[in-house]
Amino acid sequence: MRPVLETEHLRVVFKGSSGQKKIVAVDDLSLRVNQGEVVGFIGPNGAGKTTTIKVLMGFIFPTSGKAKVLGYEAGSKMAKSRTGYLPEVALYYPFMTAEEILRLYGRLQGIGKKELSELIPRLISRAGLSGFEQLRLKNFSRGMLQRVGLAQAIMGDPDLLVLDEVTSGLDPVGRRDLRNILKDFRSRGKTVFFSSHELSEVAKLCDRVILIDEGRVIQEKSMQEILEMEGKQGSLEDYFVEVVGHKVT
Amino acid sequence: MEAAVGFKELTIGWASLLEAIRRKDIYVMLILSGIIIAVTGIFNAFDVPELRKFMMDVSLSIINVFTVIIAVLVSARQLPYELEHRTLYPMLAKPVGRFQFLMGKFVGTMGLSSAALFMFLAVASVVFVGFGTPLGGMFFQYMYLRWVSLFLICSMTLCLSLVLTHAANVTISLLLCMGASMFTRTVIIVHDSLSPWQQKLITAAYWIFPHLDLFDVSKRVIHGWLPAPSWTLAVMTLYALIYTGIFLGLGHLRFRRLPL
Numbered sequence: 001m002r003p004v005l006e007t008e009h010l011r012v013v014f015k016g017s018s019g020q021k022k023i024v025a026v027d028d029l030s031l032r033v034n035q036g037e038v039v040g041f042i043g044p045n046g047a048g049k050t051t052t053i054k055v056l057m058g059f060i061f062p063t064s065g066k067a068k069v070l071g072y073e074a075g076s077k078m079a080k081s082r083t084g085y086l087p088e089v090a091l092y093y094p095f096m097t098a099e100e101i102l103r104l105y106g107r108l109q110g111i112g113k114k115e116l117s118e119l120i121p122r123l124i125s126r127a128g129l130s131g132f133e134q135l136r137l138k139n140f141s142r143g144m145l146q147r148v149g150l151a152q153a154i155m156g157d158p159d160l161l162v163l164d165e166v167t168s169g170l171d172p173v174g175r176r177d178l179r180n181i182l183k184d185f186r187s188r189g190k191t192v193f194f195s196s197h198e199l200s201e202v203a204k205l206c207d208r209v210i211l212i213d214e215g216r217v218i219q220e221k222s223m224q225e226i227l228e229m230e231g232k233q234g235s236l237e238d239y240f241v242e243v244v245g246h247k248v249t
Numbered sequence: 250m251e252a253a254v255g256f257k258e259l260t261i262g263w264a265s266l267l268e269a270i271r272r273k274d275i276y277v278m279l280i281l282s283g284i285i286i287a288v289t290g291i292f293n294a295f296d297v298p299e300l301r302k303f304m305m306d307v308s309l310s311i312i313n314v315f316t317v318i319i320a321v322l323v324s325a326r327q328l329p330y331e332l333e334h335r336t337l338y339p340m341l342a343k344p345v346g347r348f349q350f351l352m353g354k355f356v357g358t359m360g361l362s363s364a365a366l367f368m369f370l371a372v373a374s375v376v377f378v379g380f381g382t383p384l385g386g387m388f389f390q391y392m393y394l395r396w397v398s399l400f401l402i403c404s405m406t407l408c409l410s411l412v413l414t415h416a417a418n419v420t421i422s423l424l425l426c427m428g429a430s431m432f433t434r435t436v437i438i439v440h441d442s443l444s445p446w447q448q449k450l451i452t453a454a455y456w457i458f459p460h461l462d463l464f465d466v467s468k469r470v471i472h473g474w475l476p477a478p479s480w481t482l483a484v485m486t487l488y489a490l491i492y493t494g495i496f497l498g499l500g501h502l503r504f505r506r507l508p509l
Contacts, residue, residue: 059341
């Protein structure tokens with residue numbers, strides 16, 4: 001099957017300030033996500049999840065190793081044109097309204113004016129923001145901003161969704177809406193790669209789990225395998241704690 | 250393809266412009282300067298030529314200072330704000346290159362600084378004409394050169410914002426913009442009294458630092474000089490564009506591999 005997302009021996013080292021030692025955020029990380037898969041990227045705090053995702057989006061550059069997205073170099077315009085991304089901390093221009101910010105991202109995505117005027121109300125409705133489209137984002141709660149983030153990520157119907165801490169700030173209704181969006185993406189053969197600390201949500205959403213710790217892939221298992229594991233590991237959380245060896249915060 | 254690239258830059262620039270308009274702090278400067286210019290216009294009522302020159306001097310000095318302050322403050326906050334508030338992640342996740350993003354910010358700061366300059370000049374023109382001081386060709390050359398200097402100021406401040414802290418950038422940029430004429434005069438005065446290596450150093454600095462004082466022809470407007478030949482304006486435009494290119498190029502070199 002065609003890999004949509006691929007890293008080979010990825011290593012990211014952050015230089016410490018003078019006198020401080022270097023920090024290895026990602027160390028020899030190799031992973032592969034195929035077309036049509038919904039993959040959960042989990043690990044304890046500081047495991048290197050966000051750093052890996054930032055490399056995939058071209059925000060930071062690997063010290064060594066390779067990262068490819070949709071067959072293109074990670075961070076290239078070609079890769080980004082078919083990728084939807086939700087950042088870990090969703091911050092959007094507070095002086096704009098939801099409609100204005102989606103128009104801005106739509107223009108940057110290369111979507112035409114006419115198409116945008118039809119698309120934006122649909123996205124606002126799908127993200128559960130109907131009635132709030134003319135409200136400035138400075139008045140939005142964290143959960144509402146996450147919905148705006150989700151709306152901009154799925155804009156233009158990307159082939160790949162990369163979502164960092166996707167459930168952060170979402171209420172139960174928001175999580176259900178998110179599940180519906182991701183199920184719709186999966187049913188249309190799209191690929192979703194997401195990180196989350198909400199393991200119950202990960203278990204509901206994904207086909208496969210990649211577990212990392214200290215910048216390395218510890219294990220990769222399909223959800224089926226995890227659920228079928230006998231004995232003490234009755235849930236994804238038990239599996240996580242068993243493998244990583246410490247509690248999720 | 251080129252048109253699409255320009256469109257994305259304009260879109261990013263439009264966002265910067267919208268932010269400045271909605272933040273409202275720029276209005277304080279515009280209203281304040283408008284009041285000062287209008288008040289100085291009262292001196293014209295005395296019908297004394299020297300007072301008229303004084304009025305023009307004060308008005309044009311205010312325009313010079315406030316346009317520089319607006320251009321520097323707006324340009325200096327663009328990239329640090331984006332980095333600090335992480336608002337650039339969703340933008341750069343779209344098919345937008347980092348150079349396009351930088352250019353978009355430059356377009357936005359230029360748009361805002363130009364709008365402020367032309368508003369100041371509109372107020373000054375109304376006051377001058379209203380009190381019977383005709384606007385000669387030199388005044389329009391002054392307007393044009395002030396506008397051209399904004400390219401240099403905005404690009405320089407944007408570039409410095411990638412290597413300096415916000416406070417350091419604002420201080421250094423304002424010093425470079427407002428102290429340019431003082432620096433030039435000082436170099437000319439002290440040059441011969443320096444040792445040979447000091448002379449080389451100060452000469453190098455003289456040629457490296459942009460001479461923003463060259464873009465200020467307000468004194469010629471005040472004293473009723475005839476307009477300069479058009480080739481002079483062409484050379485000045487080229488001078489500003491070369492520096493703008495250098496600053497945007499240096500900014501891009503820094504920004505293209507900057508970990509975000």
